[in-house]
Amino acid sequence: MAPDVAAGIERLDDRAIAVDPGAIEGEFTKIWRATSGAASDESSIRLRVLNFVAFAYEAAGANRFREVMRALPQRYPCRGILAVAAPGQRQLDASIAAGFWRSSGGARHICSEEVQLVGGAAQEPELASAVLALLVPELPVVAWLMDAPDFGGRMSREILETADRAFFDTAGQVDTAAVFGHVLRAGAGREVELCDFAWGRIATWRELVAQFFDGDEGLRQLSKIQSIEIDGGGARLSSESLLLAGWLVSRLGLSLAYLAPSGGRIEATLYDGTRGVTLKVARGADGGAAPVREVRIRTGTALLSVGIHPESGHMHVREQREGGLSRRTVASPRGDDASAIAAALDDRADPTIYAEALGSALALLAAPAPDA
Amino acid sequence: MTSPTRNPLRAGLHMPRTPDPCALVVFGATGDLTARKLVPALYNLARERLLPMGFSVVGFARRDWSDEQFRAAMKDGVSKFSREPLQDEIWESFARDLHYVSSDFADPAGYRRLGERLTKQDQAHGAGGNRLFYLATQPTAYAEIAQNLKEAELSRVADGSWTRLVVEKPFGRDLESARKLDRSLGAVFRERQIFRIDHYLGKETVQNIIVFRFGNGIFEPIWNRRYVDNVQVSVGETVGVEGRGGYYEESGALRDMVQNHLMQVLALVAMEPVASFTGDAVRDEKAKVFHAIMPIEDIAGSTVRAQYTAGAVLGEQVPGYRQEPGVAPDSRIETYVALKLTVENWRWAGVPFYLRVGKRLPKRATEVAITFKTPPLQLFRQMGSEGPTPNLLVLRIQPDEGISLRFGAKVPGTRSDVRPVNMDFRYGTSFGVEPPEAYERLLLDAMLGDSTLFTRWDGVEAAWELLTPVLDAWASGVSPLRFYEAGSWGPDEARTLMERDGREWHRM
Numbered sequence: 001m002a003p004d005v006a007a008g009i010e011r012l013d014d015r016a017i018a019v020d021p022g023a024i025e026g027e028f029t030k031i032w033r034a035t036s037g038a039a040s041d042e043s044s045i046r047l048r049v050l051n052f053v054a055f056a057y058e059a060a061g062a063n064r065f066r067e068v069m070r071a072l073p074q075r076y077p078c079r080g081i082l083a084v085a086a087p088g089q090r091q092l093d094a095s096i097a098a099g100f101w102r103s104s105g106g107a108r109h110i111c112s113e114e115v116q117l118v119g120g121a122a123q124e125p126e127l128a129s130a131v132l133a134l135l136v137p138e139l140p141v142v143a144w145l146m147d148a149p150d151f152g153g154r155m156s157r158e159i160l161e162t163a164d165r166a167f168f169d170t171a172g173q174v175d176t177a178a179v180f181g182h183v184l185r186a187g188a189g190r191e192v193e194l195c196d197f198a199w200g201r202i203a204t205w206r207e208l209v210a211q212f213f214d215g216d217e218g219l220r221q222l223s224k225i226q227s228i229e230i231d232g233g234g235a236r237l238s239s240e241s242l243l244l245a246g247w248l249v250s251r252l253g254l255s256l257a258y259l260a261p262s263g264g265r266i267e268a269t270l271y272d273g274t275r276g277v278t279l280k281v282a283r284g285a286d287g288g289a290a291p292v293r294e295v296r297i298r299t300g301t302a303l304l305s306v307g308i309h310p311e312s313g314h315m316h317v318r319e320q321r322e323g324g325l326s327r328r329t330v331a332s333p334r335g336d337d338a339s340a341i342a343a344a345l346d347d348r349a350d351p352t353i354y355a356e357a358l359g360s361a362l363a364l365l366a367a368p369a370p371d372a
Numbered sequence: 373m374t375s376p377t378r379n380p381l382r383a384g385l386h387m388p389r390t391p392d393p394c395a396l397v398v399f400g401a402t403g404d405l406t407a408r409k410l411v412p413a414l415y416n417l418a419r420e421r422l423l424p425m426g427f428s429v430v431g432f433a434r435r436d437w438s439d440e441q442f443r444a445a446m447k448d449g450v451s452k453f454s455r456e457p458l459q460d461e462i463w464e465s466f467a468r469d470l471h472y473v474s475s476d477f478a479d480p481a482g483y484r485r486l487g488e489r490l491t492k493q494d495q496a497h498g499a500g501g502n503r504l505f506y507l508a509t510q511p512t513a514y515a516e517i518a519q520n521l522k523e524a525e526l527s528r529v530a531d532g533s534w535t536r537l538v539v540e541k542p543f544g545r546d547l548e549s550a551r552k553l554d555r556s557l558g559a560v561f562r563e564r565q566i567f568r569i570d571h572y573l574g575k576e577t578v579q580n581i582i583v584f585r586f587g588n589g590i591f592e593p594i595w596n597r598r599y600v601d602n603v604q605v606s607v608g609e610t611v612g613v614e615g616r617g618g619y620y621e622e623s624g625a626l627r628d629m630v631q632n633h634l635m636q637v638l639a640l641v642a643m644e645p646v647a648s649f650t651g652d653a654v655r656d657e658k659a660k661v662f663h664a665i666m667p668i669e670d671i672a673g674s675t676v677r678a679q680y681t682a683g684a685v686l687g688e689q690v691p692g693y694r695q696e697p698g699v700a701p702d703s704r705i706e707t708y709v710a711l712k713l714t715v716e717n718w719r720w721a722g723v724p725f726y727l728r729v730g731k732r733l734p735k736r737a738t739e740v741a742i743t744f745k746t747p748p749l750q751l752f753r754q755m756g757s758e759g760p761t762p763n764l765l766v767l768r769i770q771p772d773e774g775i776s777l778r779f780g781a782k783v784p785g786t787r788s789d790v791r792p793v794n795m796d797f798r799y800g801t802s803f804g805v806e807p808p809e810a811y812e813r814l815l816l817d818a819m820l821g822d823s824t825l826f827t828r829w830d831g832v833e834a835a836w837e838l839l840t841p842v843l844d845a846w847a848s849g850v851s852p853l854r855f856y857e858a859g860s861w862g863p864d865e866a867r868t869l870m871e872r873d874g875r876e877w878h879r880m
């Protein structure tokens with residue numbers, strides 16, 4: 001029942017500061033003291049539940065980072081560190097800020113410390129070392145790789161070694177198969193939990209599909225699945241629709257029996273040990289922005305269809321069973337970065353399920369699985 | 373593929389399952405609780421995808437309403453009281469499954485019509501005969517409704533389905549009436565089918581007491597008579613009876629708050645660790661606490677009851693209780709209670725538990741304050757400094773949910789002066805997100821059949837066993853009714869109760 005997070009945090013102005021962890025910590029201490037409003041004989045707690053480290057190659061990453069810091073600390077008070085390795089930049093600059101809440105009495109309560117580090121493309125090693133020095137000890141590190149997750153650069157490697165969770169987005173990349181391959185390789189043998197925004201975006205779809213198969217009657221339908229059809233939007237097969245297909249294939253224990261030559265769509269026959277199941281993943285004719293627009297699952301005696309309304313974003317579920325037809329409309333969660341991160345942090349995710357879905361999606365793209 | 377026994381698609385998802393398809397029948401569907409709490413909570417559950425397909429609501433009350441009128445009234449309730457704003461598309465989808473049956477609770481024909489409605493819905497939705505009956509009406513009607521359900525064969529559980537009954541507070545007005553009610557409900561439903569609501573237990577911050585105690589390793593070892601001097605559970609309200617004078621005249625603070633909410637909070641604070649959060653584990657431990665509370669022998673010395681007179685609260689003049697609408701001008705109902713209890717078990721023997729609750733106090737606050745014993749050596753007094761103040765741990769339940777810890781720290785300087793400092797942690801300002809309404813959690817749990825957050829008969833009975841003698845003694849004039857000015861912290865006698873023990877109330 002996790003509520004969405006909404007932006008509601010005010011921000012203290014950025015202050016430029018030397019890239020000196022000691023000076024930065026000192027400045028934060030002053031900010032805490034000045035805003036705590038505590039009487040002289042009271043101390044307040046610096047509540048920080050995680051380190052949130054974002055890394056970008058574009059200066060524009062700063063805006064997305066700020067947007068997240070305007071909302072995420074509502075649920076996850078944190079130290080946020082943004083490191084940007086921007087092509088045009090020559091020296092390493094730092095600035096700090098803080099976010100706070102106003103309680104009904106007007107008192108300000110700090111909920112985030114922010115550090116922004118901007119360096120040149122050649123300064124990735126320095127950026128990485130500054131980030132490591134600024135992490136609050138003992139707190140989990142949640143990292144966000146804002147650009148294509150190739151995990152090749154110094155900063156990305158450092159993040160994979162240090163972070164407990166790493167967020168990235170496999171959607172919107174030119175070569176989805178290559179990106180899926182990078183992610184599978186990066187996760188293999190590492191402790192870090194990989195969190196793909198594209199995977200988060202299909203959480204509601206997974207939930208609504210799973211609901212259909214709850215209960216005794218639902219479980220009976222599982223063994224009768226005949227066909228799965230997934231329609232996506234966008235210019236090419238979306239990462240989300242591929243992951244959804246990969247998830248169904250892997251969770252249902254289906255193996256790939258026949259894969260038709262593609263051309264912007266997937267048509268496959270899967271085998272469940274006794275029978276064939278057809279799978280079609282296609283891009284909707286009229287494009288549209290939603291990465292997944294509709295999922296239809298047909299069993300011998302029932303039909304499930306889950307779709308999204310292009311304007312309201314609400315989701316429509318239709319179930320046709322022997323008992324009759326049921327329909328309902330539910331809200332879909334907000335799609336902003338902060339809500340997606342908060343939702344993933346709230347969940348006790350099982351990373352193997354994502355990894356298996358990714359592996360099956362790669363197989364559907366007829367791409368060889370990377371060596372572990 | 374043979375049918376699996378578990379849904380493989382559920383693995384790794386947020387919810388382990390949604391409830392089975394079911395029908396919720398609300399008795400008293402035109403009333404305040406339904407429009408203010410129940411239907412808004414259901415709407416939010418529906419919007420967050422937590423209700424099953426094939427879920428429907430059937431309202432049952434006297435008013436001659438059609439389905440459409442019922443839907444319109446509920447829409448109005450959701451617009452006014454829902455945590456999330458009403459969105460038409462979602463409302464329309466939810467409202468299709470709202471139905472209404474108009475009947476008096478006493479009329480068997482009404483239950484027949486209800487049965488027909490339910491059967492029809494089962495057929496349309498495949499709801500499988502699962503039913504949740506919710507008694508959202510005056511408690512005097514509970515027994516009659518249960519009996520009529522039985523006679524209409526609506527309480528019968530069909531193969532593979534379930535039937536549950538949710539009961540609102542108050543559960544009885546003393547030991548005898550509670551037992552009578554239990555017997556009436558028990559003649560129709562088994563204990564495991566009965567879900568007694570105490571909406572305090574649905575509050576996130578009350579559940580937080582359990583997390584705080586058992587999710588941290590450092591508190592449990594000192595949570596006992598060796599280290600704790602006393603425990604105070606306080607509920608302060610700034611409001612008066614808010615137009616419910618008639619209801620309050622029949623109950624009073626002891627019945628309305630102490631017997632249920634305060635006793636439940638006390639049990640959560642005092643209980644032993646549980647091995648799991650499923651089924652009856654928490655309720656078993658709470659029951660042990662209730663049974664370890666000693667009967668109050670010195671009622672005159674251990675209880676204080678009082679009523680507010682006119683005064684000023686939050687800067688506004690307010691009338692006295694006796695001037696409130698629906699209240700008798702010579703009413704002897706208490707709006708304030710303070711009492712002292714002892715829990716005679718290995719952990720708490722000798723540690724007093726003080727409970728207090730009052731209306732029209734200066735501040736709205738619910739909190740548990742645990743005062744620890746002072747250190748055994750007055751080390752710093754020998755060095756000419758003031759003695760240490762005892763450590764105090766406060767679990768604030770509302771508003772400004774949080775935890776604060778008072779400890780001693782050295783004042784900077786050459787002397788060894790010890791000064792109490794407060795370390796303050798607030799959920800509200802740290803995790804600035806609205807928690808779901810208590811009723812959302814409780815309704816969902818009832819549909820899932822999880823009774824952990826509902827009260828069990830043995831706990832209810834034990835609380836009445838403890839407090840009915842107090843009510844009886846008060847009725848016979850023991851511990852006379854005192855008065856306190858609205859906007860004050862209660863009568864002087866409450867302070868005396870503490871002073872006699874060499875203690876004082878924690879300042880809220």
Ligand SMILES: NC(=O)c1ccc[n+]([C@@H]2O[C@H](COP(=O)([O-])OP(=O)(O)OC[C@H]3O[C@@H](n4cnc5c(N)ncnc54)[C@H](OP(=O)(O)O)[C@@H]3O)[C@@H](O)[C@H]2O)c1
Nearest residue numbers: 400401402403404405433434435475476477508509540541
């Ligand atoms: N309201 C709250 O916020 C709140 C909070 C906590 C607990 N509670 C508890 O919840 C319960 C309901 O409270 P409420 O405030 O909703 O009460 P209410 O507003 O007085 O509503 C009573 C309901 O019962 C129906 N009713 C009464 N007698 C009936 C009869 N003989 N036949 C058929 N229907 C009958 C009424 O229908 P008609 O009006 O159509 O006759 C109405 O729908 C009580 O036990 C109360 O203590 C309420």
